Amino acid sequence: MFAEKIINWYLEYGRQLPWRCTDNPYYIWLSEIILQQTRIEQGRSYYERFVSEYPTVGHLANASEEQVLKSWQGLGYYSRARNLHSAAKYISTELQGRFPDTYEGILALKGVGRYTAAAIASFAYGMPYPVIDGNVYRLVARLYRIGTPIGTDRAYAIFEKRLMGLIDRERPGLFNQAMMDFGSMYCRPVRSDCVNCIFSQECLAYRGGVVSELPVRVGPTSVKVRYFYYFDIRWDAPLPTIVVQQRGEGDIWQGLYELPLYETEQPISEVVLLGELRKVVERWMGAVPQSIALKRCMTHRLTHRTIRAQFVQVIFDHKPPKMPEKMRPLELSEIKTIPISRLIDRYLSEL
Ligand code: SF4
Incomplete structure (x- = not known):
């Protein structure tokens, strides 16, 4: 039997x-x-x-x-x-x-x-x-x-x-x-x-x-590509600080924290990339950063999504005068206490 x-x-x-x-x-x-x-x-x-x-x-x-x-x-x-x-x-x-x-x-x-x-x-x-x-x-x-x-x-x-x-x-x-x-x-x-x-x-x-x-499978579902530009915004005085934001409802990683994100429908051309990202961060923070530099580029695959993520590091010499409501500064030493996506975790670990 x-x-x-x-x-x-x-x-x-x-x-x-x-x-x-x-x-x-x-x-x-x-x-x-x-x-x-x-x-x-x-x-x-x-x-x-x-x-x-x-x-x-x-x-x-x-x-x-x-x-x-x-x-x-x-x-x-x-x-x-x-x-x-x-x-x-x-x-x-x-x-x-x-x-x-x-x-x-x-x-x-x-x-x-x-x-x-x-x-x-x-x-x-x-x-x-x-x-x-x-x-x-x-x-x-x-x-x-x-x-x-x-x-x-x-x-x-x-x-x-x-x-x-x-x-x-x-x-x-x-x-x-x-x-x-x-x-x-x-x-x-x-x-x-x-x-x-x-x-x-x-x-x-x-x-x-x-x-x-066997077994026979139904045809593959199409995978959408999303383009994420993450800003690793930091300053050192009085304490090493990084800016984070929490993801909202109705999208991937709901409730998790991440770095400030700028998402686009299409990839930004390399020729204008740094200039465009600089404008975004200056608009958000109301100040010109001390330095801005492209860091890691990462691909993160989910079931029906592929995320192409470009990280850009932005250094201020002190806390900038403003920031969008959903962002908040966090002492760098506390980053391990908040839930973050695997993509952000990979980036921070590799740094
Ligand atoms: S296909 Fe699977 S069940 Fe059939 S003989 Fe091979 S291992 Fe066994």
């Missing part, structure tokens, strides 16, 4: 991970949100940090958003942290601190989709909901030679139906973990280990010689 075979494999060879040793739904939820779009090796240290800093959902709910973003710093996709925090507050106030214990209740949490709800329901409560992540899609598409493009609602329904017929209803959590591990360890995107695979006899893709053609 398929389920028994893959669970037996998992019990012998599956990965030992800290969130697999608990049935606490809060810890499982933390791990699942952290692991979305994150490698296990990187996610592990963040999971341990969150469990230690916020041992219960109440601790997470009572923290400030800035504190949670700071704990999340470096992991990217910051909406995950904001949703986590918002859902913790919802559980704390609306559900009297009790984590929801139905699939629908879990799915109602902000930032929780079908995959995460199925993972929490099966791992924490033993409910027979199949998890369908990239590894599971790949494994099932190949085993049954399913050519429906993944990433669509139609594909989800087809794969879910197939998995409902396979899942071990007594041990759904083990079954789901086994599927994900087997998909990532044997049935890999490239160079699958079909020769040693325990399903090589029944795998339709292997028998048909079409392993590398």
